[in-house]
Amino acid sequence: MSQLRDMRIFSETVDAGSFTAAADRLGLSKQFVSKRIAALETHLGARLLVRSTRQLRVTDLGLAYYERIQHILQEVDAAEQMISNQTATPRGVLRLSAPMTFATMHLGTLIPEFMQRHPEVTVELALNDRTVDLIGEGYDMAVRIGTLADSSLIARRITDSQLVACASPAYLDRKGVPEAPEELSAHACLIYGHTQRSEWTFRVGDRTRKLAVSGPLRANNGEMLRDAAIAGLGVVVLPDFILADALADGRLVEVLDPFRPGGFTVYAVYPQHRQTSLLVRAFSDFLVERFSEAGTRRSARLEGVIA
Template sequence: MRLPDLEAWAIFASVVEHRSFSAAADAVGLSKATVSKAITRLEAHLGQSLFHRTSRRLALTEAGKPLAEHAARILAEARAAEESAHDAASAHTGRVRLAAPMSFGVTNVAPILAEFLVAHPGIEVDFHLSDARVDIVAEGFDVALRIAELPDSSLRARRLCSIQAHTVAAPSYLAKHGTPTHPAQLGEHQLVGYSNVVGPWRFHGPGGADVSVRLQGQLTANSGEAIVPALIAGLGIARLPDFIIDRHLASGALVTILVDWAPAKIGLHLLTPPSPLRPARVEALIDFLAARLRDPHAGQAQSGNLA
């Protein structure tokens, strides 16, 4: 049985990462010719092209796209295996790539991240904030925080805590349009939507009743924070997590409705690539986040202390 050409797979992953044969060659300390020969060798073994090559552009073929994820995983696991063998003290150095949802990252993660960096001066954190769902393997993230019910996948997931959402509106909107007392009445109202959550709003109510409501309204946005000004202006009803709206509820700018029909709590999960082998710097950040985010209000409390 022929062994896999692991060097060629690693070089392929580097070319995908750097989007250039020359840049990949510089990154791994090889000549461009060696990199090119490795890709040619791998393509010959697989019997298919991995890249479309022109003088100006390098792009993955349809066959190459799914293989790029496998190559990235092979390279990441090899790097993790080597780093796990290093002395524990020297392993707490280097960069960790962390992804988090935009609003939750700003309100709950950013305030506590400084504490981690002070405690680990040799670790650098590349903190990526986006409400889009990132592909942590293909995009090279070590850790991702995600607020969602997770589909089955090969990723390693740890549930940290529950996040509660609330159905809210401005008093001015309710004074003008009335306050719904049952989710079925939401069809008569303007609903402001969060576009990264696909599907109807689902409610669980008294006696175990379940109701679904389809979204209709003037505004949808891919950021929960972007919805709040429209709500305060009296443009509709929305369903948002407490870490976004708590301060607006406290000020009276927004009020909770349908309190007997609360949406199901959604989990805050910590995701990592499939491999159980992780550098010590990544383990350190995972342990820190797991400890500090078991209370979803911990980061906000810390933020208040720093203000």
Template structure:
């Protein structure tokens, strides 16, 4: 006899009800059917499996050793199937409720605000609470759903999804360049006024051009701890600043800034969404991340152009 081993979840569920309730009658009542149908299905299962699952008498029903083993395995399968259905249902639910987001102060103000605005327009039943700060937020203990982090991630045990790369460039105002020494190679930077970000007491650039690297350690004309300040000082014609391209590119068409040494810049910085768990992700968190991945794909952080380009936070 050929054994049909195709899994039939309704049959498994019916057999589990018989074993759990202890009789065909009780199982039939729970499942909203009749005793004869339940008995017929169990008998058909035994024929397909080629094994006796239940021992029947006029007054007693017992589970065979094979039936007990089948029952335990069937319960595992049914539990996994129910969990899969619940997971899909959770992901497909309309996002609603509060989502708490944290990000760095500058990146949050200049980029994450746009993501939040698009997300709220898309999800009318969601509210957002955002905190932008320079400190590293403990999202678990402080109750945040998601953190947007720029740079290499520490091994925190949290889940993360890479959103793209923040790409940099060197920029200066036309007024500065018109009166400054010639600038055609990276070595010429030592003759120029530089505006640098000061981190941990030091200010320098590690510029990359393909496989070539140059460390620029010249004393800057001005050292600041804010890329917005560096951009503002570059606007004022005080020197060359290294800026995220999303921050500077819009000013090229206005003529406020010019890009210099276009082949040279700091290495791209990865941008991640960090959250507690990817296995049981809240629908609103998943929806927020999906929106970022589907819309944030262009050089000036606008979500309206270049939708088919690779995801990156730069041109």
């Protein structure tokens, strides 16, 4: 058995946190993974992992060994990828996590297009607004929105988006158009999320200001809040990719334009050990390409509506 393969098995086990999870990722049996790591420990003459019925713990020597072999494995992967990229096409399973609303509005059409380009690709898509543990839960990559926490993940910008405050014409006729963020205290606000204290951020002069808001509806789905705003239930602040069509056809009208809250970035993120994957890189390239085209169209449409 190749020592290099045993290194890979050990590295995957540390990443996954268990023999079972590592075996699932590698397509091997749990017993085989355990056996190969035991053989590696015998070869090295050192204990790398401490096994118990409840958890798997990496020893200090095991952690030092893990950190050293990452460079080796990445160099080997890069060398193999350099050769295979000359003739290879993306194939295999792409395990992808993405936020619910963003995925339903955009990835539902883009993923089939990508798969038609690359018929040997299978996609396993999980829609979830929580921040998943890519390594621990076995994902190849994820789409994430907003500020990224410090981590060892590789992040690639896909597109930018802008938060827009808006309401229906009927609601504004009934309740009046707010001229400053402070006036929202007299308005029904439709709130994303379920935190105890709800705040919206606006730009006042050269500073940002957070204001507490309240209203009749909270939800963790942007499309539902958009539709509630269209129905005249109140004011909503959502990303422009959710609101663009409703703003374009007049079902919603932007308010507080001079105080627009800040925008944010949409990223493709993936673990370092996946950065040489042809499939991950191909899908990332595809998203950048398609969102660049869509962003140009959306900006032109929005500028025409809110100019």
